[in-house]
Amino acid sequence: MRPFSQGPPTAAFQGYPGRAWLQYRARVLVECQQLSKTFGRHRAVSDLSFTLNDGVVTGFLGPNGSGKSTTMRMMLGLDHGEGRTLYNGQQLQEHARPARVVGAHLDAKFFHPKRTARNHLRMLAAASGVDERRVDEVLDLVGLAEVARKQPRGFSLGMGQRLGLAGAILASPSVLLLDEPANGLDPQSISWLRDFIAHYAGEGRVVLVSSHLLSEMQLLAKHLIVIGRGRLIADESLEEFVARSTRNDVFVRTPNSDALIAALAERGVAAVREGLGISVPGADTEMVGAVAFACQAELHELTRRTASLEEAFLEVTSQTQEYSMGGHDDAPAEGADR
Amino acid sequence: MKAAFLYEWRRATTLRSTWWIAGSAVVASLFFTWVAFKIETSVVGGSDGPPAVAGKTSFAVIINSMQGPYQIVTTVIAAFAAMSWGHEYRYGLTRVTFSAFPRRAEVFIAKTGVVVLVTTLIWLMATGASIAFLKAIDTTGKVNFDFFWQFESGVGANSGLGAQSSVIAFTSYAYEALLRSLAYLLLLVLLVAAISALTRSLPLALVLASVWPLFVEKLLLMLSQVVSKGRLGWLNDVAPFDNAERFVAWRASYDPAARPSDVAGGYAPPGIEHIITPWRAGMVFALWAVLLTAAAYLSVERRDA
Numbered sequence: 001m002r003p004f005s006q007g008p009p010t011a012a013f014q015g016y017p018g019r020a021w022l023q024y025r026a027r028v029l030v031e032c033q034q035l036s037k038t039f040g041r042h043r044a045v046s047d048l049s050f051t052l053n054d055g056v057v058t059g060f061l062g063p064n065g066s067g068k069s070t071t072m073r074m075m076l077g078l079d080h081g082e083g084r085t086l087y088n089g090q091q092l093q094e095h096a097r098p099a100r101v102v103g104a105h106l107d108a109k110f111f112h113p114k115r116t117a118r119n120h121l122r123m124l125a126a127a128s129g130v131d132e133r134r135v136d137e138v139l140d141l142v143g144l145a146e147v148a149r150k151q152p153r154g155f156s157l158g159m160g161q162r163l164g165l166a167g168a169i170l171a172s173p174s175v176l177l178l179d180e181p182a183n184g185l186d187p188q189s190i191s192w193l194r195d196f197i198a199h200y201a202g203e204g205r206v207v208l209v210s211s212h213l214l215s216e217m218q219l220l221a222k223h224l225i226v227i228g229r230g231r232l233i234a235d236e237s238l239e240e241f242v243a244r245s246t247r248n249d250v251f252v253r254t255p256n257s258d259a260l261i262a263a264l265a266e267r268g269v270a271a272v273r274e275g276l277g278i279s280v281p282g283a284d285t286e287m288v289g290a291v292a293f294a295c296q297a298e299l300h301e302l303t304r305r306t307a308s309l310e311e312a313f314l315e316v317t318s319q320t321q322e323y324s325m326g327g328h329d330d331a332p333a334e335g336a337d338r
Numbered sequence: 339m340k341a342a343f344l345y346e347w348r349r350a351t352t353l354r355s356t357w358w359i360a361g362s363a364v365v366a367s368l369f370f371t372w373v374a375f376k377i378e379t380s381v382v383g384g385s386d387g388p389p390a391v392a393g394k395t396s397f398a399v400i401i402n403s404m405q406g407p408y409q410i411v412t413t414v415i416a417a418f419a420a421m422s423w424g425h426e427y428r429y430g431l432t433r434v435t436f437s438a439f440p441r442r443a444e445v446f447i448a449k450t451g452v453v454v455l456v457t458t459l460i461w462l463m464a465t466g467a468s469i470a471f472l473k474a475i476d477t478t479g480k481v482n483f484d485f486f487w488q489f490e491s492g493v494g495a496n497s498g499l500g501a502q503s504s505v506i507a508f509t510s511y512a513y514e515a516l517l518r519s520l521a522y523l524l525l526l527v528l529l530v531a532a533i534s535a536l537t538r539s540l541p542l543a544l545v546l547a548s549v550w551p552l553f554v555e556k557l558l559l560m561l562s563q564v565v566s567k568g569r570l571g572w573l574n575d576v577a578p579f580d581n582a583e584r585f586v587a588w589r590a591s592y593d594p595a596a597r598p599s600d601v602a603g604g605y606a607p608p609g610i611e612h613i614i615t616p617w618r619a620g621m622v623f624a625l626w627a628v629l630l631t632a633a634a635y636l637s638v639e640r641r642d643a
Contacts, residue, residue, distance in 0.1 A: 077440040078433050078643040093440035097341075104437045110430040112353065119352035126344040127438035167434065 029053065030087055030175055030206050035074050037067070037081035037230075044070045045081065045230040052175075052208055052225075057201045059221030059238070060210040063317050067230035068210045069106070072177050076104055087175060099128035103168035104177040108160035108184060113153030117144050117163050120152070121170060128171030138166045143189075157184030165193075175206040182213055194220050218309040228317045238309065245315055246281050247307035250288045253277040256297035263295035264288070277301065342439055342448035350422070350452055359418045360460045366411050367404075367464035368471050374403035375472060379480040396482050398512030400472060405515065405586065412523050415460055416547045419527035422449045423634075424540025432643045442639050450531065450631070457527045461520050515586070521620065522586045525627040529578070532627070532634035551579035578626040584619035 030052040037045040045067040052058050062068045073079040077092050084091055087101050095101045111120050121135045139148045142162040147155075152163060161184055168176060178197070182190050190213075197220060201207040208225075211217050217224075224241050226234040234241050242248070252271075254260055257278050264271045264280060269287075271280045280288050285304045292299050307315075350356050378399050426432045439445045472481060526547075534543035555577055562570040574580050 073433070073643070076433075076437045078436055080640065080642055091440075098440050099438040102437065106433055106437075107430055110434050112425055112429050112431065114354060115352050119348070123345060123348040123352060124434070124438065126348050127341055129341060 029089075030075075030085065030208075032071070032075060032085045033083050035071060035081060035083035035085070037070050037074060037079060043230055045074065045227075048083070048227065048230065048232055050225050050232060050235050052206045053223070054174075054204050054206045055201060056222040057197055057207045057209060057220050058223045058225060059217045060208050060225050060227075061214070061217065061313055061317075062210075062227040062233075066227050066317075068227065069179055070230075071227070072104070072106065072179055072208070072210065075177065076102065097128060097171075099124075100171045100173055102175045102177060103171060103173035104179075105161075105164040105168040105181055106177075106179045108157050108164050111152050111160070111163060114151050116149050117152050117155075117166075118148040120163065121166060124167050124170055128173075130171050134170065138170055141169075142166045158186060158189060161185055162189075169200070173205075176200060176208070178207070178209045180211055181209065182211055182216055190216060214308070214310040214313055226313065226316060233316055241316075242307055242309055242312045245307035245312035247305075247311045247315060249279045249281040249305050250283045250285050251277055251279055251301065251303045251305050252288060252292065252299060253301035254292065254297045254299050256295070259295050260292055260297040263291050263297070267291060279305075339444055339447070342444040343451060345435070345438070346422075346445070346448040346452040350418075350456060353421070353425070355421060356418060356456070359414060360456075360463065363411050363414050363460050364464045364467050366407075366414060367468045370404055370407035370411070371400065371468040371472050372475060373407070374400045375475060375481070378403050379476075395480055396512075397469075397472065400481065401512045401515060404468075405519075408519055408586075411464060412519075412526055413548050415457055415523060416526055416530040417544055418456060418460070419453050419531040420534045420540055420543040420547060422453050422531050423535040423538070423638075424543050427534075427538040428540050436643045443635075446635050446638050450528065453527050453531050454524055457523060458520070461523055465516065518586055518616070518620070522582055522623070525620075525624050526582070528631050529627040532630035535634035536630070536637050551582070555579050576622060578623055581619040581622040581626075585616050585623055587616065 032048060032050050032052075035045050035048040036043070048067070048071060060068055060072070070079055074081050074083070075085045077085075087095065092098050092102060111117075115123070118135060118139060121138065122132060125132065125135055136145070136148070139145045142165055144159065144162050144166065147159070152160065155163065161181060165178070165181060168178065176197075181197075182193055185193060194216065197207055197209060209217070209220065218238065221238050224234060224236060224238050225232070226241070251274070252260065253276055257273065261271045261273075261278060264283075269280060269283055269291075271278045273279075285302055289299070289302055292302070378395050426435060435445055436442060473483065530543055530547040533546050534540060537543055537546070559573055559577055559580060562573050
């Protein structure tokens with residue numbers, strides 16, 4: 001198996017000369033309106049509404065069991081429930097060729113193990129009306145050209161991901177929904193995928209990516225939809241989401257820490273000792289610097305520390321985890337009877 | 339709709355199992371043709387049919403002989419129908435398919451259409467190959483094909499053949515039997531496809547399609563007779579495969595002098611006369627196929643993928 005195509009990602013979706021529909025790049029808008037889904041007594045998705053805009057990659061985050069996959073399935077009409085999803089004002093089934101509107105990759109194993117990779121894509125091509133040249137093009141793009149005529153039963157998880165992605169982008173759809181597309185990919189492939197998705201969105205398409213690889217998401221997404229227990233927690237830019245975290249602070253090292261803490265307290269700013277220095281949560285360097293100057297504190301370090309997406313995510317979703325690991329909760333609380 | 343048909347056609351024809359099933363059906367049909375040829379030509383005129391004309395066995399006798407083994411061929415072909423939905427659910431492909439075709443009725447119609455089309459093609463291949471094979475192995479001219487060709491051109495029934503009328507009648511029954519075998523096969527594949535959509539399980543659909551008619555239904559009917567002392571005789575009239583057997587049974591239409599119970603396939607317990615004729619039995623089986631297909635459609639339309 002070859003790696004993903006070494007060519008520029010844009011080559012993947014330049015379409016065909018003369019195929020007007022592929023050149024069509026009107027503004028795309030996806031509106032999810034009050035999506036709700038119940039499995040028995042369990043409310044998997046609850047009154048979830050958000051809008052996806054074109055041109056940016058939107059990250060879809062949430063703890064395990066928060067309803068991300070269910071939401072994506074509802075967006076595609078695979079799961080029935082309340083609410084609706086509009087693609088440019090129409091529900092998916094109202095579009096003449098839905099396969100050209102949305103491409104989805106929900107699982108790396110959604111193929112018949114004995115149907116060759118090429119035939120799998122030929123089958124999908126029938127849905128969107130693309131020709132077989134495009135099938136070969138996409139196989140080459142995702143690095144599966146050499147195994148195109150092989151049965152995918154022996155494919156690794158990463159190869160399955162590539163085949164799923166190939167199927168999703170086959171018709172160059174206006175909207176791309178990807179559920180954990182980077183699982184099982186090697187670092188080079190993840191890097192390629194990141195560039196590819198960014199270019200895809202950059203061409204004026206809507207891209208929604210769900211992933212647990214938060215470091216990847218931080219590099220990829222510009223906008224975030226965060227859900228917990230099926231409810232919307234955040235719908236904002238990645239920058240805004242991270243900036244809201246209480247883990248953003250200013251770290252100060254000074255031999256006059258007592259004086260500085262007292263001066264900050266006088267201004268109603270809480271500061272806590274951290275190792276050899278002081279952490280001032282939610283503050284900015286200008287303010288802390290000014291207070292230090294005013295109280296004659298000598299500064300050896302003044303650093304703004306920004307929370308990572310992971311820290312911000314953990315903070316925001318800590319109360320909404322459906323299934324949590326036992327370790328922390330089981331540990332005896334500090335000060336508890338021993 | 340055209341896209342859904344093409345999608346389904348490619349889905350079906352890009353799997354080796356489809357070709358294996360088609361090949362197996364043809365090979366099995368050829369094998370049973372050979373067996374029937376050997377058996378029926380060992381007795382002048384055939385073991386069960388009209389008198390021989392010019393010392394030859396009518397090809398219709400061979401068709402008559404094929405009725406039993408044909409059930410095996412139909413079961414093989416039914417596996418194709420089970421795969422239509424079974425494979426999709428087994429490998430999560432329904433999500434891929436329904437993402438591409440959110441109007442699920444299109445998928446359902448396309449699948450049903452392709453199942454019927456492919457089944458008919460396999461039947462035509464198996465039947466055509468068997469007739470050609472029969473001609474090929476009949477090197478000494480033991481089989482009389484005259485009526486076959488006459489009926490094919492539509493002149494057999496009224497060709498004024500006089501003393502050979504019983505052969506002509508028999509040949510017309512042979513044609514009817516052939517058509518009924520196709521009708522039975524198409525109803526069977528619809529029913530099996532519906533079961534695979536309802537159960538979402540390929541193995542379960544295959545097992546039900548083969549075990550139910552062979553054992554389960556017969557056992558249930560037998561037990562019902564024993565327990566109810568005949569009061570549940572009507573179950574025979576509504577049981578799907580019991581009726582299907584009556585529908586395809588050769589004697590049902592061959593022997594006009596048969597008693598109603600014989601016409602019904604001869605499965606009536608003592609003292610119970612079936613009033614269901616073969617074609618009415620076929621209607622009962624068709625009703626089961628239609629009801630299950632309707633239930634399958636509702637299931638496909640309403641359940642989460």
